[in-house]
Amino acid sequence: MREDSRRGVPCVKRGVALKTFFRVKCRRKAFLLNRLLSVGVSVEAVQSTEFGLCFSVPRRQAGRVTALLEKQGIAYERTGFQGVKGLFKAALARPFLLAALLLSVVGVIFFEQFVYGYTIKGNQLVNTSSVRAVLQDNHLDGFTYKGSIDLKKIKREIGALDGVSFASVRLVGTRLQVEIKESLPARTPEEVSYSPITSAYSAVVTKVIAQSGTPRVKAGDSVRSGDLLIQPVYAFTEGESPAPAAGEVWGIVTYQREVALASVTVESVLTGEYKKVRQVTLFGKEVGKTPSSPYQTYDREERLLYRGFGLQVKEIVYRKRQAQTLYHDFDEEAPALTQKSVQTLLAEVPFCARERGAVTVTQKKVDNILFIVLYYTVEQRIDSLPNAP
Numbered sequence: 001m002r003e004d005s006r007r008g009v010p011c012v013k014r015g016v017a018l019k020t021f022f023r024v025k026c027r028r029k030a031f032l033l034n035r036l037l038s039v040g041v042s043v044e045a046v047q048s049t050e051f052g053l054c055f056s057v058p059r060r061q062a063g064r065v066t067a068l069l070e071k072q073g074i075a076y077e078r079t080g081f082q083g084v085k086g087l088f089k090a091a092l093a094r095p096f097l098l099a100a101l102l103l104s105v106v107g108v109i110f111f112e113q114f115v116y117g118y119t120i121k122g123n124q125l126v127n128t129s130s131v132r133a134v135l136q137d138n139h140l141d142g143f144t145y146k147g148s149i150d151l152k153k154i155k156r157e158i159g160a161l162d163g164v165s166f167a168s169v170r171l172v173g174t175r176l177q178v179e180i181k182e183s184l185p186a187r188t189p190e191e192v193s194y195s196p197i198t199s200a201y202s203a204v205v206t207k208v209i210a211q212s213g214t215p216r217v218k219a220g221d222s223v224r225s226g227d228l229l230i231q232p233v234y235a236f237t238e239g240e241s242p243a244p245a246a247g248e249v250w251g252i253v254t255y256q257r258e259v260a261l262a263s264v265t266v267e268s269v270l271t272g273e274y275k276k277v278r279q280v281t282l283f284g285k286e287v288g289k290t291p292s293s294p295y296q297t298y299d300r301e302e303r304l305l306y307r308g309f310g311l312q313v314k315e316i317v318y319r320k321r322q323a324q325t326l327y328h329d330f331d332e333e334a335p336a337l338t339q340k341s342v343q344t345l346l347a348e349v350p351f352c353a354r355e356r357g358a359v360t361v362t363q364k365k366v367d368n369i370l371f372i373v374l375y376y377t378v379e380q381r382i383d384s385l386p387n388a389p
Contacts, residue, residue, distance in 0.1 A: 019044070020062040023077040024069065025052040032074070039064055111174065115144045118176040125182050126163045134158050140176060149176070192244050197230040199223045200384040203251030213245035223251065229383055251382040252356060256375055257345040261337055263368040265326050268297060273320040283310040297321040330370050334363070338372055345374050353380035 026032055029048060036043050041061045047054040057065055062078070069076045118140055120131050134157045135141070138150065151169050158167040158178065165183035169176065197213070205221045213230045217223060232245035277291040293300070299319040306313040342359050360375040 018059050019056040020059050020065075021045075021054070021056045021079045022065060022069075023052070023054050023079060025075040027052075029053050032072075035068060035072070036065065039068060041065055041068075113146055114174065115140065115146055115149065115171065115176050116174050118178060119172075120178045120180070122180040123164075123182060126161060126180060130161055131158055131178060131180070134161070135176070135178070146171065154178075194232040194242055194244060196228055196232050197245045197247065197249070197383045199225055199227045199229055199249070199251075199382050201225055201251065201253045201380075201382045203253045203382045205249060205251045205382075206379055207250045208247070209249070210247040213243050213247065214240075215247075215249075217249065223382070247383070248381055249383040250379060252377060252379050253353075253382065254375055254377045255345055255348060256373065257341055257348075258371060258373045259337060259341050261328060261330065261333060261370045261372070263328055263330070263370075265328065266323055267326055268321045269324045270299070271320045271322055275318045277316050277318075278305070279314045279316055281312045291316050293318040295320040297323075330365070334370060334372065338374075341372060341374055345376055349376065349378055350380055353378035 024032065029052065032053065033043060033046070036057075041057055041064050043055050043057060045054075045056045066076075066078065118135055120128055123131065134154065137157075138154050140149070140154075149171070151171070154176075155167050155169040158164060158169065158180070163182050164180055166181040168179040171177070202224045203222075205217050205219055205223060207219055208215045208217060208229070210230055213232050214235050216228045216231050223229070229249045230245045230247050232243055233240040234243045273295075275294055279291050280287040295318060298321055301317040301319070303315045303317075304312070305315050338361055342361075345359065356377040356379055362373045362375075364371045364373070
């Protein structure tokens with residue numbers, strides 16, 4: 001016997017279209033499942049409810065279930081749909097879902113016919129803007145119908161750009177993919193320079209590596225900035241012939257830095273006194289008097305408070321400064337000044353330099369002024385540009 005679906009036990013359907021779903025009203029649930037299994041029924045998606053069971057069986061076994069339930073006098077409702085006909089009935093039962101599905105299918109089919117963008121790959125030397133200009137000339141700057149795109153023409157025009165040896169143009173889904181292989185850039189002959197290599201530092205030469213030209217110094221020679229190191233000539237017994245000067249010259253260079261600390265100094269310091277004023281402008285014209293500082297020596301700070309609708313409001317702060325005599329303690333301040341000077345000195349040394357010793361510090365006091373002199377000796381290249389790093 002069947003039960004009206006409006007009075008049936010509510011349950012969640014699970015499975016696919018080729019399954020048949022049953023809502024069964026019974027109390028001996030375990031007994032019913034065992035009986036179904038004993039007659040060879042594959043019971044799936046079993047749900048126990050307050051009034052009975054919900055389950056599904058393969059469509060081919062639905063007849064066995066129906067016969068068993070009617071033989072036992074168990075109330076049931078058969079809710080599944082079978083085959084294509086069942087799917088059609090299910091769709092008709094949900095018109096809004098069917099309409100949404102149809103719209104989705106039509107939308108996918110429709111939008112697949114258009115190109116919405118492009119991708120450019122493989123170019124490093126070729127300017128992307130020149131490739132983009134070709135695509136825009138072929139109306140590929142937005143929503144473009146695939147049937148109107150001439151791939152061969154685009155490929156031909158991109159291949160004609162300077163620096164392009166080969167171009168691949170193809171549609172990938174709803175995007176146009178452009179892949180470029182660039183031609184090797186033409187090698188330009190290097191300009192031969194016959195400029196001499198001179199010293200950029202005052203140093204003691206440690207080694208000379210002449211790749212071209214004639215060295216004019218040797219290890220142990222002392223040179224000053226601007227002295228000739230490698231001459232752009234080849235020397236023969238019969239004379240000399242021009243040749244580019246190339247090579248490296250290394251030497252010992254001593255960096256020096258001197259700072260002074262007076263026992264008494266007069267410095268301008270902030271007193272902590274300040275005055276705030278506001279400046280208002282309307283459409284570029286100042287409203288009211290121009291702000292001015294009440295102090296003779298001061299720091300000025302500005303902060304924008306509001307801007308909009310042609311109105312601008314600034315806050316201006318004047319901080320008073322005054323001269324103050326400061327007395328310095330050499331023993332207390334010299335170490336910090338020395339450390340700061342060492343950092344400044346090391347920042348002047350090239351990265352390639354090889355340290356020859358620690359920084360040497362000497363101090364000398366003359367007329368209440370402490371002079372701190374720092375020396376730092378390194379080995380480095382001393383040849384001038386373009387050969388020096």
